[in-house]
Amino acid sequence: MANKPPPPPEEEKGESAPLWxxxxxxxxxxxxxxxxxxxxxxxxxxxxxxxxxxxxxxAIRTAFKYLPPVNSKDPVDMQILLNSLKNQRGKGGAxxxxxxxxxxxxxxxxxxxxxxxxxxTQSTMGGAIPFERDSAEIPATAVPTxxxxxxxxxxxxxxxxxxxxxxxxEEYRLRDSDRDLAYERANAVVARLISMGVxxxxxxxxxxxDYEPRVERAYSEAAHAMNRRVEVIATEELVSELRGDPxxxxxxxxxxxxSQPAH
Numbered sequence: 001m002a003n004k005p006p007p008p009p010e011e012e013k014g015e016s017a018p019l020w021x022x023x024x025x026x027x028x029x030x031x032x033x034x035x036x037x038x039x040x041x042x043x044x045x046x047x048x049x050x051x052x053x054x055x056x057x058x059a060i061r062t063a064f065k066y067l068p069p070v071n072s073k074d075p076v077d078m079q080i081l082l083n084s085l086k087n088q089r090g091k092g093g094a095x096x097x098x099x100x101x102x103x104x105x106x107x108x109x110x111x112x113x114x115x116x117x118x119x120x121t122q123s124t125m126g127g128a129i130p131f132e133r134d135s136a137e138i139p140a141t142a143v144p145t146x147x148x149x150x151x152x153x154x155x156x157x158x159x160x161x162x163x164x165x166x167x168x169x170e171e172y173r174l175r176d177s178d179r180d181l182a183y184e185r186a187n188a189v190v191a192r193l194i195s196m197g198v199x200x201x202x203x204x205x206x207x208x209x210d211y212e213p214r215v216e217r218a219y220s221e222a223a224h225a226m227n228r229r230v231e232v233i234a235t236e237e238l239v240s241e242l243r244g245d246p247x248x249x250x251x252x253x254x255x256x257x258x259s260q261p262a263h
Contacts, residue, residue: 036060054079126152128214128229129189134170136184138192146189149232150196159242161233162186162193163206167224171210183207189230201239 037060058079061068068077126149129142138146153160164186166174174181186205194200215223 058083126232128231130225131185131228131230133167133225133228134173134181136181136188138188146192146196150193150198153193153198153202153232153234156234157199157202157239159204159235159237159239160198160202161204161206161235162189163208163212163231163233164189165208165212165227165229165231166210167227168210168213168218169224170228180207180209182209185230189232193232199239 036056054075057076061076062080062083066080068074068080072078127145129145129149130139131137131142132139164182164184166182166185170181183205186207190203190205193203210227213227214229215226218224218227
C-alpha cells in the first residue's frame with residue numbers, strides 16, 4: 001500500500017495587533033501634536049529654543065495665520081518675519097538687487113532696457129507727522145517731531161523722500177476732484193524743513209495717497225487719523241551722485257555738451 005504524501009505545511013501567519021492599538025496610536029499622535037503647538041505658542045522661554053525648534057514654532061504660528069508685531073524681539077517672531085521676506089523674493093518686493101525674474105523691455109528710445117535709477121536701503125527718520133482731517137496744515141503738535149527729524153538730518157547730504165499719506169475716507173471725499181491732498185501735505189513738510197535750514201536739493205516730495213496705510217482696515221476715526229500723516233525717509237543716495245558729470249558725453253553722439261557761446 002503506497003504511503004500517503006504528507007499534508008502541505010500551513011502558511012505561517014504574521015502577528016496581528018489588537019484593534020484598540022490603532023486608536024491608541026492616533027490618540028498619542030494627536031496629544032503629541034497638541035503639546036507641540038502649545039510649546040510653539042509659548043513666548044516665555046523662546047530665547048532658549050534651538051534653531052530647529054525656532055523654525056518649527058515659526059512654521060506652526062504661520063499655519064495659524066499669526067502676524068507678529070514688527071518691533072518684536074521674540075526669536076520666533078523674527079524668524080516668521082525673515083521667512084516672510086524670503087517668500088517675497090521675485091514677487092515685486094525684496095529680491096536680488098531689485099531685479100525681476102525675467103528681463104523687461106522698456107519703451108523705445110535711447111534706453112531700450114529698464115534700468116534702476118536709485119537703489120539702496122531706506123530708513124524712516126523719526127516718527128510720523130500727523131495731520132488733521134482734510135487738512136494740509138502742519139499742526140502745532142507736530143513741531144517736536146519735526147525738530148527730532150531736523151536734528152537727525154543735520155550734517156547729511158543724503159536724499160530724503162518726504163512721503164505724504166491720506167486716509168481712505170479722505171480719498172473717498174476727493175474722488176470727484178483733482179486735488180492731491182497727500183502731495184500737499186508732503187510739500188507742506190518740505191517747505192517747513194527748508195525754512196528750518198534743510199537744503200532744498202536734498203528733499204523729494206512724494207504722494208502715496210491711501211496706498212500705504214498704517215492701519216489696513218480702518219473704520220473708526222482714530223484708525224483713520226493714524227493714516228493721515230507724512231513720513232521722512234532717508235536714502236543711501238547722495239545729492240552729488242544724482243547730479244551727474246557735466247562733462248558726460250551726450251548719448252547718441254561722439255561729442256560732449258555744446259559749449260557756451262563767447263560773449
